[in-house]
Amino acid sequence: MRVRIIGAGLAGSEAAWQCARRGVAVELFEMRPMRTTPAHQTDDFAELVCSNSLKSESENTAPWLLKEEMRRAGSLLLEIARETAVPAGHALAVDRAEFSRKVTQAISREPLITIRREEVTALGAGELTIIATGPLTSDALSREIARLCAASPDNSRLYFYDSISPIVEADSIDMSKVYLAARYGKGSADYINCPMSKDEYDRFYDALLAAQSVEQKDWEKLNYFESCLPIEEIARRGRDTLRFGPMKPVGLKDPRTGRMPYAVVQLRQENLRADSYNLVGFQNHLKFGEQARVLSLIPGLEGARFLRYGQIHRNTYIKAPALLNPTLQMKAHPQVLFAGQICGVEGYVESIATGLMAGINAAALATGGEPAPPPRATAFGSLVHYITQAESENFQPANITFDLLPALETRVRDRKERHRQQCERALREFDGWYSGCIGQAGDPSPSAPLRVGTTSC
Ligand SMILES: Cc1cc2nc3c(=O)[nH]c(=O)nc-3n(C[C@H](O)[C@H](O)[C@H](O)COP(=O)(O)OP(=O)(O)OC[C@H]3O[C@@H](n4cnc5c(N)ncnc54)[C@H](O)[C@@H]3O)c2cc1C
Structure with missing residues (x-):
């Protein structure tokens, strides 16, 4: 079974790559250049619309932990970020034009990915689909998503503005x-x-x-x-x-x-x-x-x-705690997955990470497997836990921070040491989950095919 991915932004590009890497065919829809968003300026995939920073690379910080898990999971976009990095102290910053150009090139060359440059305005019934259209999802598709969400038992809706307190x-x-x-x-x-x-x-x-x-x-x-x-x-x-x-x-x-x-x-x-x-x-x-x-x-x-x-900007995201389960599938429509900013995370790296997870999960579903959510103690698991378990009424997107990770069993007073231990535990659990359930970490090229998720985890 093939996977439809809507949106070749940060999340959609990574999701497409992860599916292809697992031998699953993808149809990737991107509306630019026919129709563009108010923030994007190019036709390239994975365009960084504002800053060029993918946040801290200092060991044992929360943004580092998330990126480390993504590297271990063979993230294409992080590999390209490494190749296109520019000096930025402790942060990972990239040459934005080169970054998007290389992502577009890698995706376009992948034989299992068919690119369709068109705006999607309706969702096909029963098709395995990842929606990764980002905070500036086109109006027609926003209406379609709102319809899909409203059909859920709790009458959920889309949020269009982010009004975030510090x-x-x-x-x-x-x-x-x-x-x-x-x-x-x-x-x-x-x-x-x-x-x-x-x-x-x-x-x-x-x-x-x-x-x-x-x-x-x-x-x-x-x-x-x-x-x-x-x-x-x-x-x-x-x-x-x-x-x-x-x-x-x-x-x-x-x-x-x-x-x-x-x-x-x-x-x-x-x-x-x-x-x-x-x-x-x-x-x-x-x-x-x-x-x-x-x-x-x-x-x-x-x-x-x-x-x-604090921030206020246009943002389209679903009320994820009411609508999604920890595999990023809709509870009411399990063949539909959400990834990127629209699923309730905030930030470039978080968007790529959820694209990576949705890609792995969709590949499992496409090949008759059962997706296995990441362990709670990992950065992946903590992001998923937040978006699926937060209070749904006033739900707001979140970046990865230590307060999303579970506390240690014994209290450690020293902050640095506490964070070090949380990262150590996260990576240990991540490796167990990834090698046991998902596939071996390592070469991120599709020519090194991976085993797809199984029900045994
Ligand atoms: C103005 C702005 C500035 C931001 N600045 C930052 C920042 O500095 N740092 C940071 O970490 N985060 C920032 N963010 C938040 C977020 O990290 C980015 O928006 C990020 O690009 C989200 O990734 P994504 O994959 O979810 O969406 P995107 O990268 O936006 O990708 C979505 C893709 O879907 C396409 N699309 C939309 N609708 C359709 C449709 N109907 N059919 C086909 N294709 C469609 C779009 O053209 C786009 O290519 C910013 C957000 C906004 C809106």
């Missing part, structure tokens, strides 16, 4: 300056509250208004939903507007003083990210450096380490 690492919060409380004492005191005096608020407000926003291209100009306005936009509506919105102090008496602060920033523990906190209602469109500077004016966050900065 996330900080828990152990970088100065707990001596903050307090735990629930508003009006209702429910358990799960929120960390960062109290501000009038002087502190004024300083924060002035810095926020003066901070530089990310430059918006015309197509990015958003009609913000009133319920998720960026904080700088709320601030522009008046000096006190934030104090009546996301920084509202009412009902949040500071137990140490017995008084209500002038303003409060609330931090909420991320459900599946045990070691991190979300700045509630702090979605914003400021440059990352500006966010680091302005948000460090919040009492308790002076030395905060940011796992993610």
Whole structure:
């Protein structure tokens, strides 16, 4: 059975390669150049639409771990990234034009992959399909996907805008300056509250208004939903507007003083990210450096380490926790798999990684095998766990970070040592899974065919 892959971006190109590598024929659909997206500029596959960085290569960091697992799984795109790397300190950055050119060349030369330069607007019933059309999926296909998702029992929908609040690492919060409380004492005191005096608020407000926003291209100009306005936009509506919105102090008496602060920033523990906190209602469109500077004016966050900065941009992604199972297959339509940003991950490398997994899984299905999801302790498994198990109502895409990986069985205080042990465990489990269930790591060329996933794992 052949596999249809829609979208020859980062995820789709890797998925196609992984299928071909397992002897499975692929029909790969790409709508460019006939129809393009507002961000892509070339006809090439796997175009990097913004930065040219594939993040840290420092050993025992979370982005390194994900890439290391991908290398061990024979990722074509990471191999080409290595070949086209440019100097970037501890990061893996590539010559973007050369990178996409080489990916296009490798995919085009592969006899098992048939390329169709056309926009897909409908999904064929019963065909084994990977949807990898990314955050800028064409309108017609978006409608088709929304129809497919709405047919699911829980009436799910597509999300079209990402409105992301910053996330900080828990152990970088100065707990001596903050307090735990629930508003009006209702429910358990799960929120960390960062109290501000009038002087502190004024300083924060002035810095926020003066901070530089990310430059918006015309197509990015958003009609913000009133319920998720960026904080700088709320601030522009008046000096006190934030104090009546996301920084509202009412009902949040500071137990140490017995008084209500002038303003409060609330931090909420991320459900599946045990070691991190979300700045509630702090979605914003400021440059990352500006966010680091302005948000460090919040009492308790002076030395905060940011796992993610706020962002608002167009993004099409499905409500994965309600719709997908850990093999990236739809629960209601198991012949349809999702990969890349549209399945609920964020970032270039995460998109390639899910393309790799979807390719392996689709190849297994195409040859009568049963896909075997990666172990929970691996970076692959942690990404899949997040997108399938996170709270579905307010689901937001995630990058790979240590707070997605499960904690160690015994507590290790030293952060570096903890991360080293988490990486060691992840790679050990990855190797067991990959060599036992999926195929041998090594030569990523299709001429070295691999055994396809079996039911025995
Ligand atoms: C403006 C913008 C900037 C970003 N910047 C970064 C960044 O700097 N760093 C980072 O890590 N991540 C960034 N991302 C997030 C994300 O990592 C990238 O979008 C990444 O390219 C996603 O990979 P993908 O394979 O899911 O989608 P894509 O790489 O976008 O691939 C999807 C492909 O599907 C094609 N397609 C769409 N609809 C159809 C259709 N109906 N029929 C056929 N083909 C179709 C598209 O033409 C495209 O080639 C950015 C996202 C956006 C929107």
